[in-house]
Amino acid sequence: MHIVWTELLKLRTTRLWWGITVSLLGLSALGAILTLVFAGDEPGFALSDETGQRSLFGSAGFNATFALVFGIIGMAGEYKQGTITPTFLAAPQRWHVVVAKALAFAIGGFLLGLSSSLLVAGIAYLGLAIKDIDVVMPASEILEIVGGQTATSAFYGVLGVAVGAVIPNQIAALIGALVEQLIAEPLLFNFFPEQARFLVGGAGSILAGAPNVGATLSLWAAAAVLAAWCAALLSLGSLITERKDIT
Incomplete structure (x- = not known):
């Protein structure tokens, strides 16, 4: 438990955390505002119907990607900065560090997703009120989107x-993860949609409310x-970390 608190302290006191948080909130707010401004009148796009409002409330679409990037930098960045050696000296069983980081960044991802989703929901409610448009989406579905996006960010x-x-x-790691998420998986989904839903991006989009x-x-x-996927990749990562020569 001590290692988890140490990792949380690292997370909270780094400029990267605040930079990622501010950037994510800014992009999420911009996405919601642009949706409000440029929504059309066609069915499925109009803000007065449920489909259009679902797109609006779900416009915090960057949460998971930011959480993924944050987690990668949090782990691989220690190798780049050369701080991994003292980290492992403080916890000789290296897999403990990997698990502690996973728990810390699950909390970090959760907070990123929650803050971004709540910000978008607030902008959506305010924007619809200014436009004098009733919220026709059930509150339970809005909560489902907020909760799903928050959970997805924690997993990522x-x-x-x-x-x-x-x-x-x-x-x-960053290039590989982003290529897999933004290029490889969408291509696979075009050809093998039934199978691709069991990939990280497919399951993540479903949980986040944007399947x-x-x-x-x-x-x-x-x-x-x-x-x-988290369990499998963490197990593999822990095994590789235990066997890796750090010197």
Whole structure:
């Protein structure tokens, strides 16, 4: 438990945390405002119908990616900065460090997702009120989006740590993760939608309330898929970390 508190202290006192938080909140606010300003009148896009409002309340679409990047830098960045050696000296069983970081960045991802989702929801309510448009989305569905996006960000924080443990080179880990998420998975989804829903991005989009066309999993099933990916990659990352020569 002491290692977890140490990692949380590192997380809270680094400029990176505040930089990522401010950047995410700014992008999320911008996305919500642009949706309010440029929403059309066509069915599915109009802010007066439920589909349009779902897009508005779900416009905090950067949460998971920011949490993933944050987790990768939190783990692989220690190798780059040369701080990994004293970190491991303080906890000779290296897998304890990996798990502690995963827990710390799960909390960090949770806070990133929650703050961004609540900000977008607040802007959405205010914008609709200014436009004199009734909120037709059930409150339960809005809470589902906020909760789903928050949970997805927490999972992605863990995944970031796992990826950083598997690929200790920070640049390689960041490029690999972003290519997989932004290019490889969307391509796979076009050709194999049934199978792709069990990938990280497919399950994450379902849990966050923005599923790809044809992606069908319950929220609990999507959460279970993400948890399985976290467990598998953390196990692999812990094994690699234990065997890696740090000298």
